[in-house]
Amino acid sequence: MLILISCLLFFLTSLILVGLRIFRPEARYTWLVAVGGAMLGFVSVFLWLVQLPLNIALPGIPTLDAFNSSLIFTADGISFPFALSIAALTLSILLTAVTQPVYVNTSVWAGTLALGGAGILAVTSNNPLTLLLLWAALDLTELIIHLSSVDGASNNEKVVISFSTRAFGIGFLLWGSMTSIAEANTFEFQSMSASAGIFLVIASGLRLGVLPLHLPYAPESNLRRGFGTALRLISAASSLILLGRIPVGILTSSLTPILISLTLIAAIYAGWTWLRAPDELNGRPHWVIGIASLAILSALSGNPIGAVAWGCALILVGGTLFLASAQNIRLNRIMLLGVLGISALPFSLTASAWLGNLSFFIPFAIIAQALLMAGFIRHTLRSTNRDTLDNQPAWMQAVYPSGIILLILIQFLLGFIGWDGAMQIGAWLQAIIASLLTFGLVWASRRFRIFNPVRAHWVSTTESRLNNLYQGLWSLYRFFGRVSQIVTKTLEGEGGIMWTLLFLVLFVALITQAAS
Amino acid sequence: MSAPILWIAIPFIAGILIFLISSERFSATAGGAISAILALIALFIPIDVALLLGTISIKISPAIQFFGRSFELNTADGFLLAIIYGLASLWFFGTEASATQSRFVSFGLMIVALLTASIAVEPFLYAALLLEVATMLVIPLLVPPYQKPAQGVVRFLTYQTLAMPFILFSGWMLTGVEASPSDLSTTLQAGVMLGLGFAFLFAVFPLYNWIPMMMEETPPYATGFLLWALPTFTTIFALGFLDRYTWLRNSTQLMSAIQFAGLFMVASGGLFAALQRHFGRILAYAAIAQTGLILLIFGLQTTQMVNLVFLTLIPRGLELAIWALALSILKREAFSLQFSDLQGVARKYPVATASLVFAHLSIAGFPLLAGFPSRLSIWQSLTNDLSILFWIFVGMFGLLIAAFRTLAVFVMTDESGWKLNESWVQVTMLAVGVSGLFILGLFPQILQSLLINAPTLFEHLSQ
Numbered sequence: 008m009l010i011l012i013s014c015l016l017f018f019l020t021s022l023i024l025v026g027l028r029i030f031r032p033e034a035r036y037t038w039l040v041a042v043g044g045a046m047l048g049f050v051s052v053f054l055w056l057v058q059l060p061l062n063i064a065l066p067g068i069p070t071l072d073a074f075n076s077s078l079i080f081t082a083d084g085i086s087f088p089f090a091l092s093i094a095a096l097t098l099s100i101l102l103t104a105v106t107q108p109v110y111v112n113t114s115v116w117a118g119t120l121a122l123g124g125a126g127i128l129a130v131t132s133n134n135p136l137t138l139l140l141l142w143a144a145l146d147l148t149e150l151i152i153h154l155s156s157v158d159g160a161s162n163n164e165k166v167v168i169s170f171s172t173r174a175f176g177i178g179f180l181l182w183g184s185m186t187s188i189a190e191a192n193t194f195e196f197q198s199m200s201a202s203a204g205i206f207l208v209i210a211s212g213l214r215l216g217v218l219p220l221h222l223p224y225a226p227e228s229n230l231r232r233g234f235g236t237a238l239r240l241i242s243a244a245s246s247l248i249l250l251g252r253i254p255v256g257i258l259t260s261s262l263t264p265i266l267i268s269l270t271l272i273a274a275i276y277a278g279w280t281w282l283r284a285p286d287e288l289n290g291r292p293h294w295v296i297g298i299a300s301l302a303i304l305s306a307l308s309g310n311p312i313g314a315v316a317w318g319c320a321l322i323l324v325g326g327t328l329f330l331a332s333a334q335n336i337r338l339n340r341i342m343l344l345g346v347l348g349i350s351a352l353p354f355s356l357t358a359s360a361w362l363g364n365l366s367f368f369i370p371f372a373i374i375a376q377a378l379l380m381a382g383f384i385r386h387t388l389r390s391t392n393r394d395t396l397d398n399q400p401a402w403m404q405a406v407y408p409s410g411i412i413l414l415i416l417i418q419f420l421l422g423f424i425g426w427d428g429a430m431q432i433g434a435w436l437q438a439i440i441a442s443l444l445t446f447g448l449v450w451a452s453r454r455f456r457i458f459n460p461v462r463a464h465w466v467s468t469t470e471s472r473l474n475n476l477y478q479g480l481w482s483l484y485r486f487f488g489r490v491s492q493i494v495t496k497t498l499e500g501e502g503g504i505m506w507t508l509l510f511l512v513l514f515v516a517l518i519t520q521a522a523s
Numbered sequence: 524m525s526a527p528i529l530w531i532a533i534p535f536i537a538g539i540l541i542f543l544i545s546s547e548r549f550s551a552t553a554g555g556a557i558s559a560i561l562a563l564i565a566l567f568i569p570i571d572v573a574l575l576l577g578t579i580s581i582k583i584s585p586a587i588q589f590f591g592r593s594f595e596l597n598t599a600d601g602f603l604l605a606i607i608y609g610l611a612s613l614w615f616f617g618t619e620a621s622a623t624q625s626r627f628v629s630f631g632l633m634i635v636a637l638l639t640a641s642i643a644v645e646p647f648l649y650a651a652l653l654l655e656v657a658t659m660l661v662i663p664l665l666v667p668p669y670q671k672p673a674q675g676v677v678r679f680l681t682y683q684t685l686a687m688p689f690i691l692f693s694g695w696m697l698t699g700v701e702a703s704p705s706d707l708s709t710t711l712q713a714g715v716m717l718g719l720g721f722a723f724l725f726a727v728f729p730l731y732n733w734i735p736m737m738m739e740e741t742p743p744y745a746t747g748f749l750l751w752a753l754p755t756f757t758t759i760f761a762l763g764f765l766d767r768y769t770w771l772r773n774s775t776q777l778m779s780a781i782q783f784a785g786l787f788m789v790a791s792g793g794l795f796a797a798l799q800r801h802f803g804r805i806l807a808y809a810a811i812a813q814t815g816l817i818l819l820i821f822g823l824q825t826t827q828m829v830n831l832v833f834l835t836l837i838p839r840g841l842e843l844a845i846w847a848l849a850l851s852i853l854k855r856e857a858f859s860l861q862f863s864d865l866q867g868v869a870r871k872y873p874v875a876t877a878s879l880v881f882a883h884l885s886i887a888g889f890p891l892l893a894g895f896p897s898r899l900s901i902w903q904s905l906t907n908d909l910s911i912l913f914w915i916f917v918g919m920f921g922l923l924i925a926a927f928r929t930l931a932v933f934v935m936t937d938e939s940g941w942k943l944n945e946s947w948v949q950v951t952m953l954a955v956g957v958s959g960l961f962i963l964g965l966f967p968q969i970l971q972s973l974l975i976n977a978p979t980l981f982e983h984l985s986q
Contacts, residue, residue, distance in 0.1 A: 140891060164934075170930075189912075499674075507729045
């Protein structure tokens with residue numbers, strides 16, 4: 008029940024904000040209501056710790072077979088850190104929004120809160136049916152928001168492509184579930200069959216843009232900082248939770264090495280483009296792909312807890328950087344602590360990241376991790392485009408940094424309590440190598456031109472080789488289009504009836520032959 | 524009052540009267556209201572059960588004799604009539620919004636009445652004749668007066684007419700099969716005849732080419748209605764056959780053939796839909812894929828077959844109505860349904876385009892929408908044969924690609940800003956329809972309560 012209470016707190020506050028927007032558009036306490044609701048929601052998620060694990064089953068889609076099709080939500084060592092990260096991110100977005108005008112932003116805050124509630128529901132879902140319903144809800148929401156906020160034919164097309172790749176991810180989850188029913192007679196994550204596990208990884212990878220490598224993210228709209236961050240990170244978290252739910256030891260398929268190789272390519276590529284991105288917001292899709300790739304690597308190495316750790320880092324460490332819109336030297340220094348969250352050092356958030364078996368792939372994983380860490384440091388220290396808080400009242404100057412610091416605090420806290428990956432020493436040697444490599448990259452990035460940031464408009468067009476691949480697929484599609492036209496013209500033309508009857512006779516002959 | 528008079532004669536006569544009045548707004552309201560009232564009566568007043576209202580006793584008698592033939596609608600038919608007339612009222616209320624000619628309602632009512640007669644008539648083989656009469660009434664619905672019928676319409680009439688002799692002939696042979704079930708050659712001949720008859724009626728591959736042709740040549744709303752009404756009643760007619768003849772139900776070869784035909788329709792319908800550049804043709808192939816799904820359910824040989832069929836048929840009516848209405852609105856804007864003529868139209872007609880995409884996604888089985896619960900049940904029932912399931916997924920994948928292409932064409936424009944060019948009637952109709960898609964997708968339990976009597980309609984199939 009506590010799970011539903013937390014989500015209801017977010018949804019209810021969102022509704023109150025919508026009411027205020029309509030009936031009291033000039034109310035000056037709107038931000039306080041938003042922050043109050045988010046704070047209560049955040050505290051209520053903390054309270055889960057008292058009763059973990061929590062389970063709740065709601066009547067779902069009554070299918071005609073005996074399979075359990077209830078909507079199951081579970082708060083446990085896997086979903087709790089995700090839920091806490093999402094609640095913290097939602098609160099953080101609202102705290103850092105203190106400097107924004109009330110009227111314009113009330114609906115954006117309401118949307119952020121609703122998204123937070125939906126995100127918590129998604130990460131607590133504990134069977135494929137629940138997860139795919141929530142994925143569909145999040146995808147449709149994202150589609151509508153993006154289509155209403157971007158302009159231009161090309162940008163609109165990208166929004167549709169982004170939606171379609173996610174929908175195909177849903178398709179893979181469904182196929183995985185059906186395979187599991189066929190082999191193990193179950194529709195639950197806990198007892199998934201081995202072949203189903205691979206489909207779940209592909210589903211997650213497809214939604215995150217890792218398998219195959221592509222940018223599933225629609226072009227950024229004007230809601231880049233607050234709501235844009237929530238949308239991007241919560242949506243990614245809802246896909247990553249699937250990796251945490253895959254039972255240990257079932258991903259030992261012959262496909263696994265291929266998937267690891269593809270994921271490593273995606274991780275290194277995303278790490279490199281993140282390091283060279285002109286600013287943190289333009290590089291955000293690459294950050295998501297990079298960290299998501301590391302999460303998938305953890306899952307493929309038989310370490311779902313590592314995937315959870317990377318997922319939380321994606322939200323908490325990324326959120327710190329993407330929400331910082333104001334210039335403050337002391338805050339920038341504090342933000343640098345965020346890099347510890349993705350260092351995999353002992354007792355850090357990602358300490359459990361490399362506990363799986365990646366064998367000879369591990370050096371490449373370390374390189375990808377170091378690229379992402381170096382990129383984080385670089386973007387934290389490059390704060391040229393940020394506003395200043397000097398003209399704001401003192402209380403605002405105090406509230407604003409608290410939003411950023413909250414994310415860093417939660418990141419440290421999760422290193423010690425609340426879930427299966429807490430209090431881990433982890434693979435400390437790999438973590439130290441990654442850290443040393445990071446320092447080397449940061450040092451080199453100031454001295455060698457190759458590390459210079461690329462211009463903003465290059466960021467989305469650098470995948471020329473990938474574009475060639477997709478052009479190839481497009482040509483194949485057109486070829487099939489021509490074939491279908493020939494068939495259609497034959498059957499619908501003047502002699503169509505004759506052709507149809509001929510086909511019918513063939514069809515009947517085939518069937519009777521098969522039957523005999 | 525007898526049930527056949529109430530649900531067959533009255534709507535048929537109402538159809539004739541509406542045709543004579545010929546006022547667009549009146550006909551839509553009258554047709555919609557009559558159908559809605561008939562649906563409510565079917566839902567709340569059981570047939571052949573006396574109801575006391577104070578001192579007055581009301582009873583709807585189940586049967587009537589007409590030229591030596593009996594028309595019979597029993598208590599179990601109540602839910603079926605409620606569904607049929609409920610969905611028909613939705614189509615008729617949408618007539619004004621779609622700006623379809625007023626005679627759509629009059630002919631539509633007559634067609635629904637005739638098709639209802641086809642499920643009530645005894646001996647039930649006469650249903651084939653009634654289906655043929657309904658088919659002929661479709662012609663004035665689709666072809667404006669004094670105009671030459673398009674090629675698709677001619678082909679439709681040809682194939683549907685070819686179905687009738689096959690069905691009648693197989694019916695005659697079936698009596699022989701019942702008398703001597705051990706006569707394998709008669710059984711095989713009867714099976715082939717019946718199969719061919721239903722192949723024409725269901726428009727299985729390759730007999731479905733009239734559907735995309737017609738969607739290209741005739742008004743989308745009227746054709747959409749046809750694509751809802753005919754397969755729905757043909758399905759009920761086919762269920763009647765399966766329920767009546769034990770050897771049909773138990774014939775594994777026939778069931779395999781039905782399943783194979785259905786699978787081919789799902790896969791080919793989905794793949795062809797993905798490759799079209801005409802919005803009407805996409806709807807046509809989606810409807811074909813859906814009919815294929817119904818055939819697949821026939822082949823499942825499960826006791827849940829009847830429930831599964833209706834769980835698929837009810838959302839289909841809603842999906843096709845929304846899709847066809849949205850297409851009609853867009854066709855008025857561009858006079859064509861080619862991709863090139865409707866590019867970027869979402870900015871001008873956001874409600875129509877969004878509704879169309881939601882209806883399409885629902886047919887493709889996208890979660891949260893009305894089509895998903897039935898698809899999930901079908902997929903779960905087919906997990907014992909992953910190769911069949913794979914081809915179903917291929918078909919659904921094709922439909923999804925078609926939906927994404929549709930969406931991309933609608934939104935790809937350099938214009939900025941949104942305008943609402945739909946009338947309030949259109950917005951209301953589409954909004955109600957799309958809400959229905961989400962409600963049925965999220966709370967399919969609503970349908971289950973309606974379907975509680977479905978197994979009693981086809982007792983043998985549910986055992």
